[in-house]
Amino acid sequence: MRIVFMGTPDFAVPSLEALLTKHEVVLVITQPDKPKGRGKKMVFSPVKECALAHGIPVLQPEKVKDPAFIAELRTYAPDLIAVAAFGQILTEPILEMPKYGCINVHGSLLPKYRGAAPMQWAIIDGETVTGITTMYMAKGLDSGDMLLKAEVEIAPSDTFQEVHDKMAEEGAKLLLKTLDGLEQGTISRIEQNHDEATYAPMITKETGHIDWSKNGADIINLMRGLDPAPAAYTEYEGEVLKLFWAETMEGAENTPCGTVISVGKKGFAVQCGDGALFIKELQARGGKRMAADAYLRGHEIKEGILLQ
Numbered sequence: 001m002r003i004v005f006m007g008t009p010d011f012a013v014p015s016l017e018a019l020l021t022k023h024e025v026v027l028v029i030t031q032p033d034k035p036k037g038r039g040k041k042m043v044f045s046p047v048k049e050c051a052l053a054h055g056i057p058v059l060q061p062e063k064v065k066d067p068a069f070i071a072e073l074r075t076y077a078p079d080l081i082a083v084a085a086f087g088q089i090l091t092e093p094i095l096e097m098p099k100y101g102c103i104n105v106h107g108s109l110l111p112k113y114r115g116a117a118p119m120q121w122a123i124i125d126g127e128t129v130t131g132i133t134t135m136y137m138a139k140g141l142d143s144g145d146m147l148l149k150a151e152v153e154i155a156p157s158d159t160f161q162e163v164h165d166k167m168a169e170e171g172a173k174l175l176l177k178t179l180d181g182l183e184q185g186t187i188s189r190i191e192q193n194h195d196e197a198t199y200a201p202m203i204t205k206e207t208g209h210i211d212w213s214k215n216g217a218d219i220i221n222l223m224r225g226l227d228p229a230p231a232a233y234t235e236y237e238g239e240v241l242k243l244f245w246a247e248t249m250e251g252a253e254n255t256p257c258g259t260v261i262s263v264g265k266k267g268f269a270v271q272c273g274d275g276a277l278f279i280k281e282l283q284a285r286g287g288k289r290m291a292a293d294a295y296l297r298g299h300e301i302k303e304g305i306l307l308q
Contacts (some may be wrong), residue, residue, distance in 0.1 A: 001100070001179060002026050004078040007047045011164060014086035014172035015105055019082060022176060025056055027076045029085050032060045039111035056129040063090045080182070082175060083137060095137055098184050102137040105171040108200065109133060119163050122200075123225035126217065128154050129170035130163065132171045134178040136189060140246055145189035145198075148181070150174045159227035184232055203280070203295075208232045212258035212307060215274040216248040231283070234258075234270075235308040236301065244281040246287065251276035258307045265290035268301045 005016050006029045019025050028051035036043040043149050044052070051058050057093045061069040070093050080100035082237045085091070085107075108118035109131040115121075122130040132153040138144035150170050154163055181187035208226045210219055210233065223232040223243055231242040255271045269276045283289040284299065 001183065002077060002079045003079045004073065004076055004098070005047075005051075005083075006030070006081060006086040006090075007084040008045045008087050009085050010046045011107070011168045011171070012047050012086070012105075013050050014120050014168045015082065015084040015175050016047060018172035019179075020054060020174050023142070023179065025054075027059065027073070027077065028056050029059050029061070029064075029086070032062060049112060064088050064094060070094060077211065080179065082179075083173060084134060084175070090137055092139065095139075100179075103147070103175070103178060103182075104135050104137045104142075104144070105175050106133045106135055106142055107167050107171070109151065110135060110142060110146055111194065111197040113200040115199055117203040118200040120160050120200070120203050120225045123154060123158065123160055123163060124221050125219050128134060128156075128291055130154055132174045134174055143194065145188055145191050147180050148174055148194055157224075158226045161228055190279075203216075203230065205230050209305075210234045210243065212270060213273045216246070216272045216277050219277060220246055220248070236305065240285050241307075242283040243279055244291075245281070246277040246279050246281075247274050249278050256306060260301060260303055260305045260307065263294055263296070263303050265296065267296070268303075270307060 001023045003019055003025045004027045005019060005025055008031045015229040016028065028048045029049060030045045033044055034040045035041065048058050059072065069191040073094065074097060078098045081100045081102040083102060090102060093189045108122065110133040113121055119130065131149055133149050134147040137155060152170050153164050165304050178187065189206055208222065208230050210222065221291050223245060226232050227244050231244065233242045234239050251270060251271045255261060257273060259271045261271050261276055267279050269278045280292050281289065282292055282295055
């Protein structure tokens with residue numbers, strides 16, 4: 001099958017590599033290069049790096065609705081366009097172009113968690129199972145007909161990075177299975193129940209601002225869902241502290257949520273909605289991520305301070 005692949009971040013790379021084992025990938029489309037770091041050096045997307053390593057032509061349109069880009073895409077005559085975390089919405093001329101359609105690898109068990117950040121929100125919401133759905137792309141947000149699904153366990157200690165890596169590998173396997181089924185005519189499209197749809201909006205820095213009035217388990221889930229970036233955070237005397245791991249413990253009576261109720265050699269405890277959290281891993285502004293005991297050997301956390 002002649003495939004055009006659209007994708008940008010690390011999540012999409014295993015899907016591209018899987019396609020290369022069984023199909024002819026004639027073109028890769030990814031987001032434009034972006035400046036990164038203090039030097040603002042232009043950096044290739046992980047998908048572009050993978051494509052160039054395999055000698056595959058790459059296009060990087062600012063807007064996929066540009067008529068000139070669509071005309072160029074048409075010259076590749078794809079049988080199917082495979083999409084994984086590309087980052088732009090496809091227009092009708094592209095959706096209608098390939099014989100087998102445009103197939104998306106989506107990081108949730110649709111119709112739950114439509115949107116930009118399904119894996120993060122599944123963890124933040126305390127889900128124990130998530131998964132991959134392959135689907136036909138349509139004009140609506142992740143609303144197209146489904147093809148295949150595969151479940152992925154979220155372990156109690158899994159961070160976003162760990163779930164992301166499991167999901168990327170599962171997505172690659174499911175994409176190949178989906179293409180086999182389409183070629184052989186052995187799978188059918190299934191309409192989503194739109195009444196059961198939930199939304200997973202884009203993650204912003206503010207998403208990580210900890211509300212200490214919430215239950216400890218919910219705050220830990222926030223830490224896990226935003227690890228490694230952008231990270232859950234709080235403010236201590238005007239300075240941002242990113243928090244990555246904590247354990248629940250008993251709190252103090254009649255103490256405002258967010259109060260540092262104890263400080264020891266191995267960490268410190270903060271009052272929350274249903275007890276307290278003992279902070280075990282953190283990162284100060286300009287510093288490295290480290291265990292709380294290492295941080296406390298060089299910094300002071302004052303008991304009784306209210307974290308914001």
